[in-house]
Amino acid sequence: MTPAVIIATLALLFTGTSFWWLHARTGRVRASDVTAYAGYLKNGHLTVRIPVLLYNSGARTRVVEELRLTCLTWATHEGNWQTFAATLKPTEDESDFATPYAIDGRKTSSKFVTFTFDYSGHLPEPKPTAMTLEARLDDSSTWHTLRHITLHLGHMHSPARYITYRNNPDLCPSDEEQTPAAWKTLHPNLEADW
Template sequence: MNASSAPWITSAAIIAACALAFTLVSFWWLHVRQGRLKSFEPTTFGAMTERTRAHIRLPVVLFNSGPKPIIVRDLQLRLASGSGKAHILPWHTSRTRLKPSEDDFLDFPAVFSIEGWKGQQIFVQFGMNDGFDGPLAAQDYQASVEAKVGHKEGWVPLLAFTLRGGNIRHPSNFITYSNALKAPEPTGHP
């Protein structure tokens, strides 16, 4: 072996090591990495609020940004007003559609999973039938949808947005409203 072949072996070893490192990182990124749940601001919501009970229904879209499935154990909606008072509404039921009706019940809260690189839409009804310190005032709220996921402890924030509570024109009727700043008339039957 002569001295001129030693740099060639070193260059080949460096290229091979880089190729191996790229392969391992690519495998981890595409097949092993734990993703994050992402969600998107709803453009509409269903609502009913009275003195001792409140229900808010949101079309929640969850997207898993990684390859491993994510287990969703629980959901809650946190509403904060300008006065500093916060309401926490637990996941009450899952529904078949956003517009409230008698026959739209799908299921009670249950653990579910979001496959890797996939999205899923669920119509989540957050609320309390008794013990609510309300009703919700006709004002905007800083809302946060939070989840308990299988790979973390405690509540994880998924989405923060402004819930246009001022658009709720018939609070004792459970109907659908726009979450736009200037909302059209509510849909549904009061």
């Protein structure tokens, strides 16, 4: 084998690999952290709206078929994907039904997604709660973990009102006192072992 053939073969391999990397590679879908959320308790349901910013690291378009928010420490551990909203702040605007959507290669997609947990029979504790944001991608039946997040539910001092809360670990002294009492007052007939 002559040096010219070796160089030509290496150039062809480099060109093919570069083309695949730039135009055909399937990347990972990654999610950002949740810095704020909106939520309320009503009729045996906890409704949470979170900002979901997803990044497709590959060249090929990825399709988000479905999202879910799971919490393994709650009796009902799966939050149903309900709607998309125009903003994180709850308003009287029209929400759109949750539907599949595409994320182009090397692009981001930002949605305000509403999830609903059914807690009938057992009231969850308003404390830092570990959750997992998962997605079904590209017509697959497999759930992929996008990000582990912690929702600091101790900030929900007005659980009957659908309002926005910050999602940082530092609680105000008033939140520490008011939130558990407000949750129990709102649902006095539900079991709460806290």
